[in-house]
Amino acid sequence: MLIRNKILICLIIMAVMLAGCATKAVKGNNEQARPAEKLSSIFSKEPSDRELFDEALSYLTNNPKEPNYHEAKVR
DSSP: OHHHHHHHHHHHHHHHHHHHHOOOOOOOOOSOOOOOOOOOTTTTOOOOHHHHHHHHHHHHHHOSSOOOHHHHHHO
16 A cells, blocks of 8 residues: 555656646747847946956056056046
8 A cells, every 4th residue: 555655646746747847839929029138237237346456456566667556546
């Protein structure tokens, strides 16, 4: 009896999984095609504080002359 219940439970789980994976046939889709939405939030992020700090330090260390702290602070 216990083996029969296990087999029945396994069959029910498999049936649910297969039913979840099944897709409907699309016939006569009358909706207008919309252009894909652009993900601008990824590219519109401002640089982090760490990136700004590293960039400012690179401006200070790349110059062979005296460092310009005011320029680094502005950037």
